[in-house]
Every structure is written in C-alpha cells, then in structure tokens.
Amino acid sequence: xxxxxxxxxxxxxxxxxxxxxxxxxxxxxxxxxxxxxxxxxxxxxxxxxxxxxxxxxxxxxxxxxxxxxxxxxxxxxxxxxxxxxxxxxxxxxxxxxxxxxxxxxxxxxxxxxxxxxxxxxxxxxxxxxxxxxxxxxxxxxxxxxxxxxxxxxxxxxxxxxxxxxxxxxxxxxxxxxxxxxxxxxxxxxxxxxxxxxxxxxxxxxxxxxxxxxxxxxxxxxxxxxxxxxxxxxxxxxxxxxxxxxxxxxxxxxxxxxxxxxxxxxxxxxxxxxxxxxxxxxxxxxxxxxxxxxxxxxxxxxxxxxxxxxxxxxxxxxxxxxxxxxxxxxxxxxxxxxxxxxxxxxxxxxxxxxxxxxxxxxxxxxxxxxxxxxxxxxxxxxxxxxxxxxxxxxxxxxxxxxxxxxxxxxxxxxxxxxxxxxxxxxxxxxxxxxxxxxxxxxxxxxxxxxxxxxxxxxxxxxxxxxxxxxxxxxxxxxxxxxxxxxxxxxxxxxxxxxxxxxxxxxxxxxxxxxxxxxxxxxxxxxxxxxxxxxxxxxxxxxxxxxxxxxxxxxxxxxxxxxxxxxxxxxxxxxxxxxxxxxxxxxxxxxxxxxxxxxxxxxxxxxxxxxxxxxxxxxxxxxxxxxxxxxxxxxxxxxxxxxxxxxxxxxxxxxxxxxxxxxxxxxxxxxxxxxxxxxxxxxxxxxxxxxxxxxxxxxxxxxxxxxxxxxxxxxxxxxxxxxxxxxxxxxxxxxxxxxxxxxxxxxxxxxxxxxxxxxxxxxxx
Numbered sequence: 170x171x172x173x174x175x176x177x178x179x180x181x182x183x184x185x186x187x188x189x190x191x192x193x194x195x196x197x198x199x200x201x202x203x204x205x206x207x208x209x210x211x212x213x214x215x216x217x218x219x220x221x222x223x224x225x226x227x228x229x230x231x232x233x234x235x236x237x238x239x240x241x242x243x244x245x246x247x248x249x250x251x252x253x254x255x256x257x258x259x260x261x262x263x264x265x266x267x268x269x270x271x272x273x274x275x276x277x278x279x280x281x282x283x284x285x286x287x288x289x290x291x292x293x294x295x296x297x298x299x300x301x302x303x304x305x306x307x308x309x310x311x312x313x314x315x316x317x318x319x320x321x322x323x324x325x326x327x328x329x330x331x332x333x334x335x336x337x338x339x340x341x342x343x344x345x346x347x348x349x350x351x352x353x354x355x356x357x358x359x360x361x362x363x364x365x366x367x368x369x370x371x372x373x374x375x376x377x378x379x380x381x382x383x384x385x386x387x388x389x390x391x392x393x394x395x396x397x398x399x400x401x402x403x404x405x406x407x408x409x410x411x412x413x414x415x416x417x418x419x420x421x422x423x424x425x426x427x428x429x430x431x432x433x434x435x436x437x438x439x440x441x442x443x444x445x446x447x448x449x450x451x452x453x454x455x456x457x458x459x460x461x462x463x464x465x466x467x468x469x470x471x472x473x474x475x476x477x478x479x480x481x482x483x484x485x486x487x488x489x490x491x492x493x494x495x496x497x498x499x500x501x502x503x504x505x506x507x508x509x510x511x512x513x514x515x516x517x518x519x520x521x522x523x524x525x526x527x528x529x530x531x532x533x534x535x536x537x538x539x540x541x542x543x544x545x546x547x548x549x550x551x552x553x554x555x556x557x558x559x560x561x562x563x564x565x566x567x568x569x570x571x572x573x574x575x576x577x578x579x580x581x582x583x584x585x586x587x588x589x590x591x592x593x594x595x596x597x598x599x600x601x602x603x604x605x606x607x608x609x610x611x612x613x614x615x616x617x618x619x620x621x622x623x624x625x626x627x628x629x630x631x632x633x634x635x636x637x638x639x640x641x642x643x644x645x646x647x648x649x650x651x652x653x654x655x656x657x658x659x660x661x662x663x664x665x666x667x668x669x670x671x672x673x674x675x676x677x678x679x680x681x682x683x684x685x686x687x688x689x690x691x692x693x694x695x696x697x698x699x700x701x702x703x704x705x706x707x708x709x710x711x712x713x714x715x716x717x718x719x720x721x722x723x724x725x726x727x728x729x730x731x732x733x734x735x736x737x738x739x740x741x742x743x744x745x746x747x748x749x750x751x752x753x754x755x756x757x758x759x760x761x762x763x764x765x766x767x768x769x770x771x772x773x774x775x776x777x778x779x780x781x782x783x784x785x786x787x788x789x790x791x792x793x794x795x796x797x798x799x800x801x802x803x804x805x806x807x808x809x810x811x812x813x814x815x816x817x818x819x820x821x822x823x824x825x826x827x828x829x830x831x832x833x834x835x836x837x838x839x840x841x842x843x844x845x846x847x848x849x850x851x852x853x854x855x856x857x858x859x860x861x862x863x864x865x866x867x868x869x870x871x872x873x874x875x876x877x878x879x880x881x882x883x884x885x886x887x888x889x890x891x892x893x894x895x896x897x898x899x900x901x902x903x904x905x906x907x908x909x910x911x912x913x914x915x916x917x918x919x920x921x922x923x924x925x926x927x928x929x930x931x932x
Contacts, residue, residue, distance in 0.1 A: 176305045176306065176307060177305065177306045178304070178305065178306070179299070179300040179301060179304040179305060179306045179308065179309050180300055180301060180304070183270065183273060183297070183300040190270060190271040190274050191274070191584065192274075193274065193275065193353075193354050193360070193364075194363065194364050194367050195271075195274075195525070195586075196271035196272075196274035196275050197214065197225075197271070197275070197364060197368075198367065198368070198371060198523070198525070199271040200225055200271050200272070200347070201214070201225075201368070201371065201382060202262045202522050204225075204227035204229055204345075205259065205262060205380055205522065206229075206255060206259065206261040206262055207227060207229025207230055207231070207255070207344070207345065208229050208230050208255050208256055208257045208259060209227035209228050209229035209344060209380070210228060210379065210380060210381065211227065211228050211339055211380075211381050211383065212225075212226070212227045212380070212381070212382045212383070213225070213226040213227070213332070213335075213336075213382075213383045213385065214364075214368075214382070214383070214384045214385070215327065215329065215332055215384075215385040215386075216356050216361060216384075216385070216386050216387075217327060217328055217329070217386075217387055218356070218386065218387055219328060219387065220328075220350075221350070221351075221352050221356075222348065222349065222350050222352075223275060223276065223347075223348075223349040223352065223356075224324065224327070224346060224347065224348055224349070225346070225347045225349070226320065226324075226336075226341065226344065226345070226346035226347075227344045227345055227346075228339065228340075228341050228342075228343065228344040229343075229344045229345060230256060230285055230286070230343065230344075231283045231284045231285040231286075231288070231343045231344050231345055232283045232285065232291065232345065233285055233288045233291070234288070234289075234291050234313070234315065237283070237291055237293055237313060238313070241269065241293075242311065244269075244306070254574075259520070260520040260572055260573055260574055261520070261573070262519065262520055262522045262573070272297070272347065272349065273297040273300075274353065275349050275352065275353060275354075276297075276349035276350055276351050276352045276353060277296065277297055277298050277350070277351035277352075277353065278294075278295070278296050278297070278349070278350050278351050279294065279295050279297070279347060279348070279349055279350075280292065280293070280294045280347070280348040280350075281293040281294070281345060281346070281347050281348075282316075282318060282320070282323050282345070282346050282348075283344070283345040283346075284319075284342075284343050284344065284345075285343055286342070286343050289315045289316075289317075290315065290316045290317060290318050290319070291313065291314075291315060291316070292312075292313070292314050292315075292316045292318070293311055293312070293313050294311060294312040294313075295311040295312070319341075319342075320336055320341040320344070320346060321333065321336055321337060321341075323346060323348075324336060324346070328387045329385055329386070329387050329388070329389065331385070331389065331390055331391050331394075332385050332389075332391075332394075334391070335383070335391050335394075361384070361386060364384065365384050365396065368382050368384060368396045369396050369397060369398060370398075370516060370523055370528070371396075371522060371523045372398060372518075372521060372522065372523070373398065373516075373518055373521055373568050373570070374398045374568075376398065376521055377395075377396075377398055379521075380521075381395060381396070382395075382396040383395050383396065384396060404425055404485040404486060404487055405424075405425055405426035405486050405487050405488055405500075406422060406423065406424060406425065406426060406485070406486040406608060406612060407422070407423040407425065407483065407484070407485055407486075408420065408421070408422050408423075408483065408484040408485075408486070408567075408604065408605070408607075408608045409421040409423075409455075409481075409482075409483050410481060410482055410483075410484075410604050411479075411480075411481040412462070412477070412479055412480050412481065412600065413479050414478070414479055415462065415476060415477045415478050415479065416461055416462045417459075417460075417461060417462075418458075418459075418460045418461065418462060418464075418465055418600075418604075419457065419458070419459055419460075420457070420458040420460070420604055420607055420608075421455040421456070421457050421458075422455060422456040422458075422607070422608055422611055423453070423455050423456075424450055424451055424456075424615075425500075426488070426499065426500060427451060427498045427499065427500060428498050428499065428500045429451060429452065431498050432451065432498040435622075436448060436451075438622070439618060439619070439622045440618060440621065440622055441618055456611060458607060461859065462600070463858070463859050463860070464858075464859040464860045464862075464863075465600055465603040465604070465607075465860065466596060466599055466600050466603060466860075467858045467859070467860050467875035476577075476578050476593060477576060477578060477579065477593050477596060477597050477600070478571075478572075478575040478576040478577070478578070478579075479572075479575050479576075480569060480570060480571045480572075480575075480576060480597075481569075481570050482567060482568050482569035482570055482601075483567050483568060484515065484565055484566070484567035484568075484604075484605065484608070485565065485566055485567050486560060486564055486565050486608065486612075487564060487565075487566075488564055489563075489564060498619070513528075513530060513535075513563060513566045514527075514528030514529070514530065514535050514536070514562070514566055515527065515528050515537070515538055515565065515566065515567060515568070515569065515601070516528040516566075516567070516568045516569075517568070517569050517571070517588075518568055518569070518570045518571070519570075519571050519572065519573060519576075519581070520572050520573055521570070524571075524581070524587065524588060525586070525587070526586060526587060527587065528566075534587070535562070536562040537598070538562075538598055538601055538602055538605070539602075540559070540560060540561065540562040540565070540602075540605070541561065541562045543559045543602070543872075544559045544560070544561050544562070546559075546872055547559050547871050547872050549871070551612060551613050551616045552616045552617065552619070552620045553613075554617070554620075554898065555869075555871075555891065555894055555895050555898060556871055557609075557613070557870040557871040557872060557873065557891075558609055558612070558613045558616075559606075559609055560605060560608070560609055565605065569601060578591055578593040578594075579591070579593060579594055579597060610867065610870070712739075712740070713740045716736040716737070716739045716740040717736070717737070717740050719732075719736045720732075720733040720734075720736035720737045720740070721733075723736065764804070765802065765803065765804050766802065766803075766805075767800040767801065767802050767925065767927060768800065768801060768802075768803055768805045768808070769798060769799070769800055770797070770798075770799045770800075770801050770808065770839055770846065771796045771797055771798050771799065771839075773805055773808060773809070774794060774796075774808070774812070774837065774839060775794065775796060777809055777812060778792050778794050778837070781812075781816055785820065788820065788823065788833070789833070790820070790823070790833050790834065790835060791832070791833070791834040791835070792834070792835050792837070793834060793835070793836040793837070794836075794837045794838075795837070795838040795839070797839060797840060797841070799839065799840075799841050799846060799926060799927075800926065800927035801845070801846050801922075801924055801925070801926050801927075802924045802925040802926075803900075803922070803924060807896050807899075810892060810893075810896060811848065811893050811896060811920065812837070814889035814890065814892055814893050815850050815889075815893070815918065816835060817889060818889055818890070818916070819835055819852040819854055819916060821876070822852065822854035822855055822856075822916065823852075823854050825855070832853075833852070833853060833854065834852065834853050835850075835851070835852045836849075836850070836851045836852070837849070837850055841926050842921055842926075844923050844924075844926075845900070845902065845921060845922045845923040845924045845926060846921075846922050846924070846926060847919065847920070847921050847922075848918075848919070848920040848921075848922070849918075849919050850916075850917070850918045850919075850920070851915055851916070851917050851918075852915055852916050853914065853915045854914070854915060854916060855914060855915075856909060856912060856913075856914050856915050856916050857909050857916065858875045860875050861875070861909075862909065862910065863910060865906035865907070865909040865910060866906060868890045868906070869890050869891060869893075869894040869904065869906075870887075870891060871887065871888060871891040872886070872887040872888065872891075873887045873890070873891070874886070874887035893920070897920060897921075897922065900922040900923050900924060901923045902920065902921045902922040902923050903920075903921040904918065904919075904920050904921075905918070905919040905920075905921075906918055
C-alpha cells in the first residue's frame with residue numbers, strides 16, 4: 170500500500186489569509202504589529218499617490234535567507250509559538266503565521282528587501298495573482314536573490330525627500346522594507362486620514378519612546394508624519410487599576426474636577442464625615458480600594474473556573490459640559506473638553522498593541538462594556554438623592570492591558586476581530602464594569618454632600634434674591650413712569666386669595682405625584698415578588714387542576730367518594746396556598762392600604778407574616794415577630810412593601826446557601842421610637858457577600874445586585890433595597906446596615922421611620 174501526501178489549493182490558502190485580514194486598515198495594522206515583533210523602534214508607512222505605491226519599512230532585526238526560505242515561505246508557520254518573546258524581550262503579538270497575507274490584501278505584487286546585522290541583503294518578490302484556482306500551493310513560487318542594496322538605494326526613486334533624510338538620520342542598517350504595487354484600493358485622502366486615526370490609537374500613551382509609527386505621503390514633513398498618541402493631562406477623574414494573579418484588585422481614584430481655591434474657603438463647613446481625609450483626596454491623594462475579586466465579582470467566590478490572570482489599566486472621566494459651576498465648585502478651562510473621537514472609548518491592548526474593534530468610534534463595539542445600556546437603566550443625575558448615577562459611554566475613555574502570555578484564557582479570534590467570547594472574557598468585562606462602578610459611587614458620594622450643603626446654604630438666599638429681583642423691577646417701572654396709573658396697578662395686583670388658590674393647586678399636584686410615586690413603588694415590589702415566586706404559583710395552579718381532575722375521575726369511573734374527597738381536600742390546600750400568594754403580592758395594593766392613617770402595626774404585620782408563613786411553608790422558615798400594639802400614621806402598603814423586599818431577599822439567600830444552615834429563621838421586632846417606630850430585621854442566612862460586607866450601604870443603590878449567572882451576567886432586578894431606602898427617605902427616617910460589617914452570618918437591618926405614634930395597651 171502506497172502513501173500519498175495531501176496538498177492545498179493555492180487559492181484556498183489565499184482565502185484563509187484574506188479572511189483573517191479582510192479590511193484594508195486591518196491589513197496595514199497587522200503588518201505594523203509584525204514590525205514591533207521584529208524589535209523595531211521605528212515603523213514607516215509611505216503612500217505615493219503619483220505612482221500608486223505603498224512602502225512599509227522598519228528597523229527591526231530583519232531576516233536571513235534561511236529564515237525567508239524555511240519560515241517566511243511556510244504558510245501557517247510562526248516561530249512566535251516556540252518563542253513568545255522577541256530578542257529584546259517583547260511579548261510578540263501574533264502567532265498564527267498567516268499575517269503575511271496582509272500584503273496580498275493591500276496589493277497584487279510585493280517586493281521585500283530585508284537585512285540582518287550580519288547577513289547580506291535579501292530581495293524577495295511575489296505576485297499574489299499566481300494563487301489561482303486549480304493550482305496547488307506547491308506549484309506557486311516566489312523569487313529570491315542576494316543583492317547589494319541598502320535602504321536608501323531601494324527608496325532612491327521616491328518623491329518625498331524628507332523621508333529619505335529620515336531614513337539616513339535614523340541609520341536603517343538592518344530591518345525590512347516592503348514595496349507594494351498594483352494596489353487593490355484607491356487610497357483617497359479620507360482613507361489615509363482614517364488610517365492615521367486608527368494608528369493613533371494602536372499603541373497606548375507614552376509608548377512612543379519604545380516604538381514610533383510614521384505615516385508619510387508625498388508632501389509630508391517628518392514632524393507631521395509621526396503618529397501622535399493621546400496626552401492624558403486633562404481629566405476630571407482618573408481611575409488606575411491592577412488585578413494581580415486574577416484575584417487581588419487595587420483601584421486608585423484621583424479627583425481633578427473641582428476648583429480648590431473656592432472649595433478650600435468653605436471646605437470644613439460642607440459636612441464630610443471625615444473632612445481631614447477628604448481634604449487630602451481633593452488635593453491629589455488617591456482614594457485607594459484594596460479588594461479581592463469576589464468582592465467585585467461575587468460569582469468568583471462560587472467558582473474556580475475563572476483564570477483571567479493579571480491585567481491593569483487606566484480610565485479617564487471628563488464630564489463635558491459644566492453646569493452650575495458655582496454650586497458644585499467645578500473647575501473651568503480646557504480640562505472639561507472631551508477628547509477627540511480617536512481617543513474616546515475604552516480601548517483594549519494586548520502586549521501594548523490595540524485589540525480591535527473595542528472602543529472604535531462609530532462601531533457597535535465602541536461601547537463594548539455596554540455603559541450606555543447601564544446609563545439608560547439608571548438615568549439619575551449625580552446629585553440625585555437616591556438614584557444610582559452611571560457614567561455615559563462618551564464621558565469615559567482609557568485602556569485596559571492584557572498579555573498573550575499571562576491572559577491565556579482571553580485568546581484572539583482568528584480573524585483578528587476581537588477576543589473569543591469565553592467565560593473568562595465575560596468575567597473580564599464584568600470586572601471592568603465593577604471597577605467603573607466603584608468610581609461612579611465615589612463621585613456620587615461627593616456630590617450628594619455638595620447638594621446637601623447647597624440646599625442648606627442657598628435656600629434662603631434664593632428666596633431673598635427672587636424678592637429683590639421683583640422689587641428692583643417694580644422700582645425701575647416707577648422711576649420710568651413716574652407713577653403707575655390706577656388701571657395698571659389693578660392689573661398688577663394679585664389678591665392673597667388668588668395667590669393661595671395657586672399655591673393650594675400646586676400643593677395638590679405635588680401630593681398627587683408623591684402618591685403616584687408611592688403606588689409605583691409598591692407595584693414594583695409586587696412585580697419583584699411575583700417574578701421571584703412565579704414557579705410556585707404555576708405549580709399551585711397545576712396541582713389544583715390535577716387533583717380536581719383526579720377527583721372527577723374517581724367519581725365518574727369508580728364512584729369512589731372517599732378518594733374524590735381526598736383529592737378535593739388536597740386541591741383546597743393548594744388553593745389556600747395560592748390565595749396566600751395573591752394576598753402577599755396583590756393584597757398590598759388594595760384600596761384600604763393606600764390611605765394614610767393611624768394603623769395598628771401589630772395587627773398589620775401579624776396578618777402579613779401569617780400569609781408569608783403559609784406561602785413558604787415547604788421551605789420551613791421560622792418567622793419570629795414580637796407583637797406590640799402601636800398605632801403609627803403611615804401608608805400600610807409601604808410597611809408591607811418594606812417587609813416583602815426584606816423577606817424576598819432573605820429567601821433568595823436561604824435558597825442559595827441552604828446547606829450551610831438547615832434551620833432558617835427570620836426575626837422581626839417593631840418598637841416605638843421617640844418620634845416614630847423602629848423596625849429591627851434579622852435572618853440567619855449567609856449574610857451579605859464580600860462585595861458588600863465592608864460597605865453594606867452599596868446595596869441601597871438602584872439596580873445593585875450580586876445575583877449572577879454562571880457566566881457572571883447579572884440577574885435579578887437589584888431594586889428591592891432601593892425601594893426600601895426610598896420609603897425610608899419619604900418618612901425622613903434612617904436605614905442602618907452597619908451591623909453587617911461585623912456579623913459573621915445573617916443579614917441585619919434597623920429601620921427608623923418618623924411619624925405620629927399612639928401606643929395602645931398590649932396583652
């Protein structure tokens with residue numbers, strides 16, 4: 170039996186290469202990255218319009234004849250697989266051995282001159298049109314010869330004399346240069362400018378002292394040819410981060426948004442909790458967070474499958490417009506201008522080279538972290554009292570850096586169009602989003618303090634200014650007219666009765682809006698509860714149907730009355746359970762509970778707990794409620810809404826970690842406070858995750874949740890605790906979660922609600 174060898178159609182090999190570098194700018198960038206892998210410090214791209222020729226040159230280590238024959242000519246071969254680092258220690262950016270087909274994407278014909286420090290000049294030529302259908306790859310050849318021709322001589326016919334001077338000045342004694350003719354694309358001014366924009370984001374800021382790129386046309390001066398990277402001197406906030414060994418996370422946040430001259434005048438009057446620390450933060454000291462991955466990314470605690478490795482980066486925030494600069498001590502000046510579109514967006518770099526298309530303007534991947542989606546879900550202003558402020562995608566830019574050697578679970582797609590969407594890639598994005606969210610919370614914390622200070626200081630002055638303005642206008646009118654005719658005076662006069670009617674109307678509208686807000690909050694709670702327990706309600710209705718069917722069949726076919734009664738009783742039990750579900754979810758919105766009145770808290774909560782006890786009977790939860798007869802003026806449905814959200818969260822915690830504590834309980838104690846009531850709530854579940862353990866108040870933000878799928882994607886609404894906080898704020902109360910910081914297990918909350926209280930004699 171004879172053995173026969175495989176072969177490959179020449180055009181098939183060409184198609185494989187084309188699919189990996191399908192776009193013109195992608196092909197050029199692939200060749201530029203190869204020059205970096207060759208240890209070049211300079212890469213030159215030159216487009217000569219008059220001859221329709223492209224030159225691409227570098228001062229890297231070049232190739233010997235042996236390397237050209239045995240490596241360059243072997244499609245798919247890459248010595249980068251065996252040697253991940255270059256001679257100078259650079260981590261090499263490619264490894265598939267098909268990047269040379271980028272030359273085919275640009276032009277039909279290619280001539281290469283290459284030279285090492287100790288070898289002769291090698292000239293290599295190929296016509297990519299030889300890769301035709303019907304020819305085997307072994308039938309295609311290129312021309313190779315040893316020549317005596319330095320770079321200056323090879324480029325002697327070009328039109329740009331500045332480029333020739335640059336070659337001589339920088340001593341291109343070794344390296345590689347390609348001459349590409351019969352171009353496949355028309356290199357219009359727009360194409361050239363677009364390429365310049367893409368190259369400007371290819372390498373990170375400050376990297377040009379190691380590797381510089383120059384783009385020449387026929388009339389480009391040397392200083393204009395150099396591709397400039399972004400200078401990051403102007404920003405409102407800077408966020409530096411580092412993840413070590415895929416676990417330890419360090420985040421440093423720098424403030425640069427505020428006019429310190431004006432701020433310092435009143436700083437210690439503003440009301441920061443730790444003014445000495447805050448003063449240092451405003452004057453350049455970074456706010457440092459030391460965390461572990463499971464504190465940012467809760468599913469990391471439940472899985473050892475994540476192996477992202479170490480990575481780091483820097484993000485910059487620039488708000489753009491400067492509203493109410495006096496009110497919030499904003500700076501004025503250039504630092505508030507957003508960067509050019511070429512430097513906007515979050516860019517991803519692998520071994521200091523761009524991984525496209527992440528952050529590319531005008532593409533779906535510009536906002537690859539989906540910041541706009543998060544913003545639309547939570548559109549609150551940074552000064553909002555209870556909402557969660559999220560940064561807009563066009564307000565933040567910067568870079569995250571990974572490595573081919575360290576972040577092996579974040580591989581490139583074969584077509585160079587991004588990273589393979591592995592579980593680790595999804596987790597990587599989630600970590601970046603959480604890092605940004607740490608900044609969002611920090612900035613909003615500062616502005617909430619500013620708003621409280623502004624409300625306190627400027628409320629009276631605003632009224633005074635309004636009165637003064639009206640008085641000035643009236644005085645001007647009197648001076649101008651000398652006197653005001655009686656008819657005009659009557660027209661200007663507004664009676665106190667009419668003014669009171671307007672005020673009363675506005676008060677009614679405000680109350681109606683507040684009532685509507687309260688009702689929507691309760692409806693949201695109903696939705697959360699209904700969504701959480703939809704499986705139980707479906708199971709109950711299914712069981713009722715099945716048992717009633719069996720009862721009917723027992724009577725029709727067997728005349729078995731005892732059996733039928735047994736099935737009816739089971740169906741009745743399920744019906745009671747279903748009614749309890751409806752009471753828990755829909756009972757809160759009944760008309761009598763939507764009226765503000767003095768309500769017997771003991772009766773309300775006892776009945777409510779009884780319903781919860783019924784619907785969670787199979788879960789064997791023990792409810793402990795200390796009964797006291799207290800008449801508290803409130804909306805009953807808001808008390809129930811508070812309890813529903815707390816109990817729902819507890820049950821979710823019990824389900825996730827039931828094996829750790831088989832005996833589960835919820836304890837509620839409501840007492841009279843000096844100017845309202847105090848609700849103490851405790852469960853014996855696992856308690857807050859590490860993400861919230863040190864800062865439990867984080868759970869009060871809208872859409873905040875640590876419930877995740879196995880891929881690290883968020884699930885759940887994250888609205889329950891925010892709803893509770895909103896209700897507490899309406900009662901001018903307080904929500905204390907501090908006990909969770911020191912408690913080893915369980916969730917603990919103490920809620921204070923202000924209002925009219927009447928205590929009745931208990932049993």
